[in-house]
Amino acid sequence: MNRALIVVDVQESFRARPLWDEISDPGIAEPVNRLVALARAAGDRIFWVLHTEPGSGDVFDPRSGHVRLLEELDGPRPDEAVLYKTSHNAFTTTNLQQLLTEAGVGEMWVCGIRTEQCVETTTRVGSDLGYRMVFVTDATATNPIGDLSAAAIIERTEAVLRDRFARIASVAELEAELEVSPV
DSSP: EEEEEEEEEHHHHTSSSSSGGOOTTTTTTTHHHHHHHHHHHTTTEEEEEEEEEESSSSSSSSSSSOSSSSSSSSOTTSEEEEESSSSSSSSTTTSSHHHHTTTTTEEEEEEEEEIIIIHHHHHHHHHHOEEEEEEEEEEEEOOOOOTTTTTHHHHHHHHHHHHHEEEOOOHHHHHHHTTTOOO
16 A cells, blocks of 8 residues: 655744744754655655635734744755645645545644644644544654643544544654654
């Protein structure tokens, strides 16, 4: 079965916000780069997704200059699609499903920023569409919300996705399964 890695919203827009100081993993590029290397070594498809809010005047407005991948990422190669979304999930406002169908993809690994928002929503929609989903928690990041710490949000996300919408995995587990050394 063909597999794809979906990298959701690992973009400078988040670093440009004051909330970046509270993000659960400011070094998120490192585990994402490990996943990218693993996917490339396995011959998997990689899709890079960026959130955009045209005309908003904020950091997600393409005119801000922040709607681009984090500079530390080993970003897209010519055969890797970059998709721009305006919804919380990576499917509704892009042609991701069409591209996955054309490539015969049946399983997706998902990572990115915000664990409980765009990454979780993409995972849920992907599951509903019939894909086998793998949520790679340690390659996600989020911020505290109200009284909830980032750790509590991540724990909650894993609990609601596990065995319903996705398999929960770590980068190290996937590396061990594919017997590929980390970058």
